[in-house]
Amino acid sequence: MKAPLLHPDTRHAAATAAARTTFAAEVREYLLRTPRQLPSKYFYDDLGSTLFEAICRLPWYRITRTESALLAAHRASILAPLRRPVSLIELGGGSGEKLAILAGPPGPQVAHVQLIDISHAALEMSRTRLREMGYRSIITHQCTYEEGLVRAGRHRPADGSLLVLFLGSNIGNFDPPVARNLLARVRRVLRAGDALLLGTDLVKPEPELRLAYDDPLGVTAAFNRNLLRRINEELDGTFDLDGFAHRAAWNAAESRIEMHLVSVRAQRVRVGAADLQIDFAAGEWIWTESSHKYAAEQVIAEGQAAGFGPADQWIDERARFALTRFSV
Ligand code: AVI
Numbered sequence: 001m002k003a004p005l006l007h008p009d010t011r012h013a014a015a016t017a018a019a020r021t022t023f024a025a026e027v028r029e030y031l032l033r034t035p036r037q038l039p040s041k042y043f044y045d046d047l048g049s050t051l052f053e054a055i056c057r058l059p060w061y062r063i064t065r066t067e068s069a070l071l072a073a074h075r076a077s078i079l080a081p082l083r084r085p086v087s088l089i090e091l092g093g094g095s096g097e098k099l100a101i102l103a104g105p106p107g108p109q110v111a112h113v114q115l116i117d118i119s120h121a122a123l124e125m126s127r128t129r130l131r132e133m134g135y136r137s138i139i140t141h142q143c144t145y146e147e148g149l150v151r152a153g154r155h156r157p158a159d160g161s162l163l164v165l166f167l168g169s170n171i172g173n174f175d176p177p178v179a180r181n182l183l184a185r186v187r188r189v190l191r192a193g194d195a196l197l198l199g200t201d202l203v204k205p206e207p208e209l210r211l212a213y214d215d216p217l218g219v220t221a222a223f224n225r226n227l228l229r230r231i232n233e234e235l236d237g238t239f240d241l242d243g244f245a246h247r248a249a250w251n252a253a254e255s256r257i258e259m260h261l262v263s264v265r266a267q268r269v270r271v272g273a274a275d276l277q278i279d280f281a282a283g284e285w286i287w288t289e290s291s292h293k294y295a296a297e298q299v300i301a302e303g304q305a306a307g308f309g310p311a312d313q314w315i316d317e318r319a320r321f322a323l324t325r326f327s328v
Helices: 008-031 046-056 063-079 097-103 120-133 145-154 176-189 206-213 219-235 296-305
Strands: 086-091 110-117 137-142 161-166 195-201 244-251 256-263 267-271 276-280 285-292 311-316 321-327
Touching: 008 219, 008 267, 008 276, 046 063, 046 120, 046 219, 063 097, 063 195, 063 311, 063 321, 086 097, 086 145, 097 110, 097 120, 097 161, 110 120, 110 145, 120 137, 137 145, 145 176, 161 176, 176 195, 176 296, 195 296, 206 244, 206 256, 219 244, 219 256, 219 285, 244 285, 296 311, 296 321
Parallel strands: 086 110, 086 161, 110 137, 161 195
Antiparallel strands: 195 321, 244 256, 256 285, 267 276, 311 321
């Protein structure tokens, strides 16, 4: 049966209501886990995305700057082995700044771009940037990475090759089994001659990591606590923002920075839309994010375990960050 034709406003309202229902269900499920958790993907509402952009400009958070510099320095070598024209597919690229560095002006080298992001605002920012650079062949997919990869595979041009970009160490925010599964999904949409470019933050001394995730200006703390503000606003929550302290802890056994929100006193919190009431003890915490850090050779091993072929790597030794291109 054909879906009924709905006015765009009605469709938008229905999508918003469905997203709120999912948000409420996940908040309930994660807050009832032991230890209590919240999914980090919910950081990125408008204010959260703006706070993340600010984090990327902090002197203590070097991922974005370092990756941009690596892309600019090695653009020619990264693109060299790929059959022209190269179609770029970016997973969750934010404002599209790094994509623009790699793409350069449209021409015989890079001609088509597909963008996959859950955020409408991010897709529009990226699209505008590319249009201003002269790109006319831009396809956006506002959906999950998994769904977007399938759609992007269907839109591949008849000629040339695909290069999937998964930058910013975004992969580090997934648990290792989920990250592996995602790499395998990327591999499945690619064909011989295509490639994946993966940006990953590498293990570095603990004090550097802690500063990157607990900066002296408190921007990362605001980014973390904004999740509680969002729950209050969108799900009828009663979190007292001053009642939860930001903490960044290095978990050496799992090679990851964990962000927590620690209850500074015993307190009761309600989340109306999630039908939830929780009594927090003083010192009890909510685990809001994991950011895995890798050894360079481990990155190569993970890609190859997902079915990729030979890898080339460009590493910034000072900031300890790696760009890895996997061939198919
Ligand atoms: C988006 N992601 C790769 C960031 C990271 O480094 O894990 C998110 C972030 N969390 C705190 N600061 C930045």
